[in-house]
Amino acid sequence: MGSRTDTRSRMIASAALLLREHGVAGTTVARVLDHCRGPRGSVGFHFPGGRSQLLTEALGWVGALVSGQLRQGVDVGVAPDVLFRGICEHYRTQLEESGYTAACPVWAVAQEAYDDPDLGPVVAQVLDDWITLLARALGDAGHDNASATDTATLCIATLEGAITMARIRRTTRPITLAYEAMAPRLARPRA
Numbered sequence: 001m002g003s004r005t006d007t008r009s010r011m012i013a014s015a016a017l018l019l020r021e022h023g024v025a026g027t028t029v030a031r032v033l034d035h036c037r038g039p040r041g042s043v044g045f046h047f048p049g050g051r052s053q054l055l056t057e058a059l060g061w062v063g064a065l066v067s068g069q070l071r072q073g074v075d076v077g078v079a080p081d082v083l084f085r086g087i088c089e090h091y092r093t094q095l096e097e098s099g100y101t102a103a104c105p106v107w108a109v110a111q112e113a114y115d116d117p118d119l120g121p122v123v124a125q126v127l128d129d130w131i132t133l134l135a136r137a138l139g140d141a142g143h144d145n146a147s148a149t150d151t152a153t154l155c156i157a158t159l160e161g162a163i164t165m166a167r168i169r170r171t172t173r174p175i176t177l178a179y180e181a182m183a184p185r186l187a188r189p190r191a
Contacts, residue, residue, distance in 0.1 A: 008046040010036040015058035019105035021098070024112040024119070027055060052118045055109075059119060062105050063126030070133040080137040081186040084155055088179045091163050092172040100170045107160045130156055141188045155182050 014036035018027040029043050029051050047053040066087070073083045094102050106126050113119040131152045138148035162178035 007036075007038055007042055011038055011042065011046060011054060012058045012061050014038075015054050016062040016105050017102075019055070019058060019062075019108050020094075020102045023108040024055065024116075029054070056118050056122050059106065059109055059122045059126065063122070063129065066106075067126070067129045067133060070130060070137075074133055074137045074140070077140065078137070079186075079188075080134065080141050081183045083134065083137055084159075084182060084186055085179055088159060088162075088175050091159070091166075092175050095163070095166050095172055095175075100167050103163050103167050104160060107163065110160075127156060138186065141186075143189055151182075151185050154185070158182055 011032055015027055015032045018031055018035060022031070032038070032054065033040060033043070043050065043054065047057070049056075069086075070083060073086070078086075091104065106123060109119050110123045110127070114123060131149065134152035134155060135145070135148040138151055139145060143151065158178045158181065159175070162174035165174040166172050
């Protein structure tokens with residue numbers, strides 16, 4: 001059972017890594033199998049729904065990783081600007097270390113397959129989770145609910161756009177600008 005789970009987990013992780021670099025169209029079953037060194041027959045065995053199931057699970061997995069990190073920060077009272085800075089730093093490092101090829105797999109799917117009947121709802125759920133968690137941190141810091149949700153939405157949208165521009169321009173300056181523009185909105189409201 002251990003190797004069965006390991007192969008499945010490796011395939012999901014490989015699909016997520018490939019999504020961040022190649023998008024939906026470039027994340028083929030063959031490429032996933034090459035990346036994770038999985039046996040050719042393993043897709044049908046582990047993912048009876050085929051490529052669609054594999055990509056859906058990879059997207060859910062990577063979304064849950066980020067949500068888990070956000071949730072941990074919110075649960076221990078990390079300030080919203082610190083949470084957002086951490087996300088920005090994660091993507092800055094990822095872009096620099098990959099030579100600007102690795103972006104956000106969730107955003108890649110959102111751009112290519114937002115209307116896909118399998119992937120679209122997963123993207124929507126992941127983005128809703130991220131916004132909800134960041135809004136919760138903002139609420140804990142004294143922002144009213146409507147303002148917190150709007151600010152969290154703006155943070156995610158701004159960062160994802162900045163990641164795209166950073167890839168194109170091959171500089172992390174757009175991510176720095178995104179953080180600098182949003183940080184004042186994330187501060188505790190004045191009484």
